[in-house]
Amino acid sequence: MQFKTASIVKVAILANLLRQHATNGTGLSSYEDELASAMIQDSDNDAATALLETEGGNTQPDALFKRLGMTHSHMDSESWGYSTTTATDQLTLLKNIFYQSRVLTDSSRTYMQGLMNNIAVDQSWGITAGLTPDATVALKNGWLADKNGWIINSTGHITSKQSDYVIAILSNQTVSEDAGIDLVQQLAKATYTTLNAQ
Incomplete structure (x- = not known):
């Protein structure tokens, strides 16, 4: 099933920018680095729009999707938050x-891992639910009020003494932001508990 991405697409935006630079044999400018940090760590929308402009437009990450087999x-050519994806992708x-x-x-x-490991505290929800003290998490969340209800997505990477996995929880049509977050966190907690069962 396809879901609208909301802000989780910012991970793909950055990945594609880095791919472009690697292809050209260049590195991020200080301005791009500043925008990337704001986009991933603080989920800054203006930073995402600016980076897409430097890449060549809203549809540029489609090239990354193709290369990765996504x-x-x-x-979405007009509103990147309405781009679509699946949990598998x-x-x-x-x-x-x-x-x-x-x-x-x-x-x-390594650069992307570093940013996703240091998300702003107020956005540390979703797949962080139910983690034990030994766990570390890298994440990117997305949330958006849509005409049919809230879109709440949480994706990332979790490691603990007993597990090491990536996870993507996508949801839509929830009646409120809080209800969507609660649903996502129930699923995340159940996953972590199951994978870390003694």
């Missing part, structure tokens, strides 16, 4: 960031 993900992207990749360089992956 066949059910598509950028998001797992593909996350595996390329947190494990191995033939598309993203090691330095690009």
Whole structure:
């Protein structure tokens, strides 16, 4: 099932920018670095729009989707928050960031991991639910009020003494933001509990 991405698409926006730079043999400018940090860590929308402009427009990450085999993900040409994806495609992207990749360089992956490991405290919800003290989490959440209810998404990478996995929880049509977050966190907690059962 396809879902609207809301702000989780910002991970793909950054991944594609880094791919473009690697292809051209260049690195991020200080301005792009500043925008990338704001976009991932603070979920700054203006930063996302600005980075897409530097990439060549809203549909540029479609090239990344194609290279990664994310066949059910598509950028929206007018509003990047309405881009569409599936949980499976998001797992593909996350595996390329947190494990191995033939598309993203090691330095690009390390850079993205660092940002996702340091999300603003007020956005540390979703897949963080139910974690034990030994766990570490890298994440990017997305939330958006749509005409049919709230879109609440939470994606990332979790490690603990007993587990190491990527996770993507996508939802829509919830009656409120709080209800959507509660649903996502119930699923995240159940997943962590199951994978870490003694």
